[in-house]
Amino acid sequence: MTEEQGGLERYDRQLRIEGWDQENLGRARVVVVGVGATGCEISKNLALMGVGKLILVDNDVIELSNLSRQMLFLDEDIGKPKAIVAADRLRRMNPLIEVEPYFEDVRNLGESIFEGADVIVSCLDNWPVRRWLNSLAVELDKPLVDVAMEGFYANLQVVIPKKTACLECHGEDLIPKETQLAECTLRRRRPEDLVQDLKQAGIEISQKIAEKLFEHDIKTIYDLKYAHEGVLMRLDKKTLEVVRRIREKLKPKLPALQSVAAMISGLASTEIVKILHGNKLGEPIKGLLVYDGLAGQFTIVELERSSECFVCGDLVEEGLTITVKPDETILDLKRRIAETFSIPDPEILYREWRLQDDKRISELGVKEGDTLYITTSRRFMPFQLKVQFHKEEVTTP
Ligand SMILES: [Zn+2]
Structure with missing residues (x-):
């Protein structure tokens, strides 16, 4: 046959x-x-x-x-x-x-x-x-x-x-709120912040373990929960055991x-x-x-497609707009982006530079209408944000 x-x-x-x-x-x-x-x-x-x-x-x-x-x-x-x-x-x-x-x-x-x-x-x-x-x-x-x-x-x-x-x-x-905003902790952190965050979640770890995790770029509860298996495999045996135990507590099986x-x-x-x-x-x-x-x-x-959705909306291709203030720091801007789009770990790219947290918008030469590219572990591709400067209200005497 x-x-x-x-x-x-x-x-x-x-x-x-x-x-x-x-x-x-x-x-x-x-x-x-x-x-x-x-x-x-x-x-x-x-x-x-x-x-x-x-x-x-x-x-x-x-x-x-x-x-x-x-x-x-x-x-x-x-x-x-x-x-x-x-x-x-x-x-x-x-x-x-x-x-x-x-x-x-x-x-x-x-x-x-x-x-x-x-x-x-x-x-x-x-x-x-x-x-x-x-x-x-x-x-x-x-x-x-x-x-x-x-x-x-x-x-x-x-x-x-x-x-x-x-x-x-x-x-x-x-999308459950817990995964939207609880993880909006941004990157400029120290190992003691992680120890503290976990403590609030009822989990104790030593400063030494936290330092080891930082060496592998595991800096937040979000990282602990969702780090790639490949990253975990590079941890030493003891640290890996601790991570597995924490994960079981943070992500109880359904x-x-x-x-x-x-x-x-x-x-x-x-x-x-x-x-x-x-x-x-x-x-x-x-x-x-x-x-x-x-x-x-x-x-x-019934679900209607949202034209304002930051993944599939009509505005995505043209670039969504974000209003910035010249004296705002990149860290402040990241916080706003994190909250607005429910992403835990935004990084901002501008003309191929990755912007440093402590810089201010005014120092970077960003102009009205310029495009910022936002990368996050939540997105496959970066998304674009068009810069619009906050207009100060002019009060006439
Ligand atoms: Zn959508």
Whole structure:
């Protein structure tokens, strides 16, 4: 039997669906970021349906507590990288497809992995990386399907860049406050600041450990929570143990249930198939779909795209405007940017210089209408801010 004949028989039942285009599906390329409960389920669904190429990204290894829901993994896989094991299982489930795994923090991967993608799927368990991926999807103009779950609740959002709301359009209402502003501590810090911040969170560490963390650029609670795995691997054993213990306290693991993962992943996979068919099968859902497993209810929260969104809004390309005062320091300006855009770690670039915190606007030769570029770990690409000088009110006698 040729591969084509095998394919015809393998996919026989779905080929009976009106409008179904298996050939198109076979040419499609989907990137799944996060291979936990929902990542396993969605990549399994896409593999079985014959999506031609799956790219899996996850920087975690398999633990015993994953096995109650991450359905591609077995006891014998404990300690192995999730992406690699999942790729191997999926290839066996459907030998007609190609699977490319990356055991890596998604933020370290090159753009080229996403460029050929037809859909990006976010199956992440944290907001900072989800926001980063949302911004990447918008920048590269790729549809993003985002799923999240906690206990009996789950949600699903389809982002078609510049057409539907992105994850950031209603960030103020939908992104938990804790991750928005609590981390807005800026960079000019000393190890004792970190000791103090942790103390307030009920966690004690020694000054010596804090100094060691600073050597690796881990300076805030935000850094502790979300530092790349690669950075952690460079820490000595004792410091790494302390970091893992702190992380467990700062980011307690959320309750999760296989049946809920399967439910939301099934819905997400159907949306992905619809997108891959170019809407010939139906339009993807608009807004945020929320599943309440306890009540057995689905709700769709309508979300309009915000023209003022700092990721996908119409003003982004022209550059948003920021009003500055000549005597304002860069640190003050960073604080304002951090609060305005809910980003924890803005850096300001002006004519290829990275601006120093203690400099004042007036010292830098910045003129009205100039562009500042803002980089942050929340964004894939820097965003632009156009400078407007604060007009002093002139009082006439
Ligand atoms: Zn947006």
